[in-house]
Amino acid sequence: MRKQVLIFGLAGGVLVTLLQWTEFHFVVLEHSVAIYGVLIAILFAGTGIWLGTRLLAPRERIVEVSVPAAVPSFAKDEAARERLGITRRELEILELVARGLSNREIGETLFVSENTVKTHCSRAFDKLGARRRTEAVLRGKELGLLS
Amino acid sequence: MRKQVLIFGLAGGVLVTLLQWTEFHFVVLEHSVAIYGVLIAILFAGTGIWLGTRLLAPRERIVEVSVPAAVPSFAKDEAARERLGITRRELEILELVARGLSNREIGETLFVSENTVKTHCSRAFDKLGARRRTEAVLRGKELGLLS
DNA sequence: CAGCGCGTCATACTTTCGCATGATTTCTTC
DNA sequence: GAAGAAATCATGCGAAAGTATGACGCGCTG
Numbered sequence: 001m002r003k004q005v006l007i008f009g010l011a012g013g014v015l016v017t018l019l020q021w022t023e024f025h026f027v028v029l030e031h032s033v034a035i036y037g038v039l040i041a042i043l044f045a046g047t048g049i050w051l052g053t054r055l056l057a058p059r060e061r062i063v064e065v066s067v068p069a070a071v072p073s074f075a076k077d078e079a080a081r082e083r084l085g086i087t088r089r090e091l092e093i094l095e096l097v098a099r100g101l102s103n104r105e106i107g108e109t110l111f112v113s114e115n116t117v118k119t120h121c122s123r124a125f126d127k128l129g130a131r132r133r134t135e136a137v138l139r140g141k142e143l144g145l146l147s
Numbered sequence: 148m149r150k151q152v153l154i155f156g157l158a159g160g161v162l163v164t165l166l167q168w169t170e171f172h173f174v175v176l177e178h179s180v181a182i183y184g185v186l187i188a189i190l191f192a193g194t195g196i197w198l199g200t201r202l203l204a205p206r207e208r209i210v211e212v213s214v215p216a217a218v219p220s221f222a223k224d225e226a227a228r229e230r231l232g233i234t235r236r237e238l239e240i241l242e243l244v245a246r247g248l249s250n251r252e253i254g255e256t257l258f259v260s261e262n263t264v265k266t267h268c269s270r271a272f273d274k275l276g277a278r279r280r281t282e283a284v285l286r287g288k289e290l291g292l293l294s
Numbered sequence: 295c296a297g298c299g300c301g302t303c304a305t306a307c308t309t310t311c312g313c314a315t316g317a318t319t320t321c322t323t324c
Numbered sequence: 325g326a327a328g329a330a331a332t333c334a335t336g337c338g339a340a341a342g343t344a345t346g347a348c349g350c351g352c353t354g
Contacts, residue, residue: 087330100282102310116332122312132340133281133311135247236301250341263302269342279310280341 080144090124091145093117098137098146227291237271238292240264245284245293 081091096106103121107114121133128143130136140146228238243253250268254261268280275290277283287293 089331097281098285100277100279100285102279103312104310112331113333115334118312119332122314125312130247131312132247132249134244134284137281137284138245138247234300259301260303262304265342266302269344272342278342 076144077146084127084143084145086124086127086145090120090127093120094124094136094140095146097121097133098140224292224294231274231290231292233271233274233292237267237274240267241271241283241287242293244268244280245287 077091081088086094092110093106096109101109103117104114107117110117121136125131125133125136128136128139128145130139137146224238228235233241239257240253243256248256250261250264254264257264268283272278272280272283275283275286275292277286284293
């Protein structure tokens, strides 16, 4: 968090410097407004993107989780997940496994590589004491992880 | 990441053009730079947020609610089995698949070779329209084949 | 009896899984 | 600001799973 702020401030300083420099040297009066505009635009577009990713994305994620289930058993999943030390991402992938998707398809669905899916799967299987995906799905349902 | 940069640069170019155009045509009035700045800032902050949410966090989740009624258990299995043209042996193996057993374990359980299990599995998967055992289990439950 | 469905098995081949290991990055937390 | 958790990705390897094809025996049935 501090890192972003730092980089951000640094960029701002660079911009200011650059702006003054350019203005005082070769891009004088008539273009100054344009320059200012561009710089401000860049600055605020960056801020907007930053805000969008940092602040709005998590909210969207929460919506994803809470909307679909119609909320009969959400806290239960969470409790079971927590108890087993399974991360949210792992559970997410486990759910797709239970839907019969291959690792490749899961990767495409979640926009991550197949390798990543495999990693999550392995960890989840390990935590579930399962050695195959079918077994993992079964255990997941038994333990209240999956509906 | 590259995509965003590209779009970002594009937006920048568009802005420069637009800005110069507007400046030389109808907004040359004596508005202060600050007003331009604020307007552009607002505009691009919004754009940035839009970009951030649109491009950097494209996530969706499709969740369905399947309702497997588990009341009449045996006759229904038979009916579904018959309807799908699945033999008893195939269903038997499918049940063990759903229990998370490997082909080898199934073979040992039923005293047949692993190859035989594979054959039955392939045929059953084909009749279920499944390409993976996890998918087959899911379809089996949806169709009332498996409890 | 000839044909058919079913169960059994094999061989060969391709694809997918699962495991181990290590690296990088981001975020949180103390 | 150091440390840990979490997510991401890669590579390599062996083990499963899945596909295709052919074959054999058994029981039923027209």
